Amino acid sequence: MSSLRAKIQDVFNEPACEQNRGKVAKARKKGCSKPLTPGAAAGGCAFDGAKIVLQPITDVAHLVHGPLACEGNSWDNRGAASSGPTLWRTSFTTDLTELDVVMGQGERKLFKAIREIKEAYGPPAIFVYSTCVTALIGDDIEAVCKRAAAKFGLAVVPVNAPGFVGSKNLGNKLAGEALLEHVIGTLEPDDAGPYDINILGEFNLSGEFWLVKPLLDRLGIRVRACIPGDARYVDIAGAHRARAAMMVCSTALINLARKMEERWDIPFFEGSFYGITDTSDALRNIAELLVKQGADPELLGRTEALIVEEEAIAWKKLAAYRPRLEGKRVLLNTGGVKSWSVVHALMEIGIEIVGTSIKKSTVEDEERIKKILKDDNHIFEQMAARELYAMLSEHKADILLSGGRTQFIALKAKTPWLDINQERQHPYAGYDGMVELVRQIDLAIQNPIWCQVREPAPWDCQPAVRQELPRTKSETATLHVVQEFAGTTAGDFGEC
Known part of the structure; x- marks a missing residue:
């Protein structure tokens, strides 16, 4: 734990961060993101952040040393894509139980799991992730990984980022530290060039x-x-x-x-x-x-x-899209780099940004947003579901760009929605990606379904009042016969 504490302190004193250099020592210890609320994930823990950074490495085995729920909560948490290997899509965990914790079987079970992965899959490396449980009971994953690497002849990389040490952003950086310490520089390429x-x-x-x-x-x-x-x-x-x-x-x-x-x-x-x-x-x-x-x-x-x-x-x-989208109002409920990079991209084609979230954004991200929008009124920290619904139902935005969690708020407000977070199904990077983003926004806004769902429901419509026509004597007599047969009065039938 002492080495982990030193790594965390080193990350909090990151000299490449301009905002970090300007903080006093007390503020610097808190890091860039807000502290976690006890009992709440707050957008992801440090373990989740480390898994996000390392799991897209496609040809290695990712082994989570902890209870089964830790791996289930983090598996495939981003829509990354691979052009070849699929091993990263296989879930590995030591699945520690209460009995393993009480009997002190954690390290032995971890070594056994590494051996089984080596024999069954033969990967070039195995990444081993510590979790809250294994860190609290004192399992030394670095020692186990070092012994396993020597015995099995492959790289076994310890990723010491248990969830309780901090936010997802901290976990991202601890994953980078693991790559620096155990991976980068361990092999010499024979084809290095000036480009x-x-x-x-x-x-x-x-x-x-x-x-x-x-x-x-x-x-x-x-x-x-x-x-x-x-x-x-x-x-x-x-x-x-x-x-x-x-x-x-x-x-x-x-x-x-x-x-x-x-x-x-x-x-x-x-x-x-x-x-x-x-x-x-x-x-x-x-x-x-x-x-x-x-x-x-x-x-x-x-x-x-x-x-x-x-x-x-x-x-x-x-x-071709500018006349259809120019002046359209977009609300972004996302965070991080998307809170400013997507804003800048949309403004290039004349789309108006009515608001963008800075949840999970750093101070640097906030400064970029202010420079782009030049108005703090369009920036919000976090918008409650009720407020978000009110804004959309009042037609203050033509479309909502967000993650899947808020899509149902937009649908309830009868407002177009487009997934912009990591679960999205379309690529938006580069020149072609920008065209695809604009195309998807246009498809969402111009979809004829919105004209239909915004119309009053049939059961909310008042039926048209039919003008009563004078009845003949034979029609009146027939009506009385029917009413008497049914044992009713004319008032029970209402108007025909």
Whole structure:
């Protein structure tokens, strides 16, 4: 626990974070995110954050050392995609019970599980995650992993991030520390070149990175390691030979980017692949960093030519949607990097942002939002379900972009909704991704179903009053016969 305490303290004193440097010592110890409320997950614990960062490494086995519920709660918690191996989709856990805890069988059961995975699957590495239970009873997963690695001849990586130590954001950084300590730099690639880069904090949600990688391929830029999206263990182990790095989400792996620059002289910048402008800026920054690191300066010219070509194609496609979407009002109920990157992307085509959530966003994210929107009135920390419903039912927004948890609020308010969180089914990164995002928004808003569901229900409509026509003598006589036969009066039948 002493080594874990030191790692946590090191993360809280992250020197690459401008906001962190400006804090007093007491505030710095609290980290970037809000402290957890006892008994509440608060958007994810440290174990959940570590699993999010490491699980998309597709060819390794991810073994959770703890009760079964820990693995069940965290398995496949992001819609990352793989272009090859599927081992990461297999769930492994030691499934500790109360008897194992009482009898002190945790470490023995962990070693046995590592051996079984080695024999059955033969992965290049096994990542072992500690949990609240195993950390509290004192299981030394680092010692077990070290012994197992020596005996079985494969990498066994301890991930010491039990849930009780802090928030999901802290778990992200502790996962980065595990990669630095046990994975990166352990293998030497034999094909390192001047155009190699790392992409940090890219999760390849719904295959988003596959829309960006072809652009880099056309420039002759090779992604040495994308951490963690669609990653392979060998690629990450040799990531220290890249010449430059792009950090997509600083809240997750800024400590990893900073330490790789210090140890292996890999300069990095922070960027986004959401939106036309941000994608172009990211390509330019990558090319500039590589040239500074020794690549041929002609890369800059090829990059500008590619940007001009791709932007022209994208804007031509978006022109068809602008008349239909310009002036439409969007409400974002998300957080993190999406709270500012998606905002900037939508404003490029004339969409109005009526509000964006900063829940789970860092101070840096909030500052970016303020610069983009130039109005604090459109920023809210967290909106209760009742307030969100009231805002949508009053037609203050034309569409809600959020995660699956709030989709039913939008549906109840009869407002279009689009999934923008990690569960989404469509990729939105890069030039093609921006066109797809706008297309999905247009499809959602223009869907004819909304005209139908907003109409009054048939049972809420008052029936039309029929004008009573004078009856003939024969009709009146027939009516009296029917009424007498049924034993009723005319009042019981009402008006016909």
